[in-house]
Amino acid sequence: MPSCTGLKIRLALHGCTNRPFFHIIVTESRFKRNGRHLEQLGSFDPMPNYNNEKLASLNVKRIKYWLGVGATPTNLVSKILGLAGLLPIHPRTYLETRRRREGLLQETAVAESEEARLKEQS
Template sequence: MALKIRLARGGAKKRPFYRIVVADARSPRDGRFIDRLGSYDPQKAKDDESRIVLDVEKAKEWLARGAQPTDRVLRFLDNAGVLKREARNNPKKGEPGTKAKERAAAAAAAAEAAAGGEEASA
């Protein structure tokens, strides 16, 4: 059985609240889980201590049994000092797409043509 340490959503519409749970990977997100490790409330301020409540000892036990954390839970475990998370970098993400590059090139060509026309008339 593949185990995941993941978030299970709760709370009202537009007011999320998450439980950090250990669940079978095949179980639905908000469905059956094996153990509850803590909670995460994204509505609270980032410096609030009760924003993330995590039982570190239980998390270590489940990791030793082979449970794999999701990306968000891995961030929480990294902040708690349980696991080390590798920094990610995608320099191409901020790059404009091909259509935007074509539009920019066309705008630059039009500006160059307009500047060339002004010099000829002067």
């Protein structure tokens, strides 16, 4: 078994052009992104489906094992694991949610003011 200090839980890119698909893998940090890996722990599909969902499948038992051994997840993997409830929610998730919410509020305010302006003109 490799030394536990350099283990990473990261995403390996698969799929084709304009249609990415990722495998969640355990590998040593010195290996390339799609190079050798020790084990595949799940998959992640970042393209929203018809319900606007991004799908992830996780082998929770093996992820807990590798986290216990000392593997460190990358930022994106820790965000996925945080949303799955295996890790604390990543702080970046809160920031992105806040920005999206503020953007939606601005869009609705602009739409309402535009609607009010059109009513005044008629």
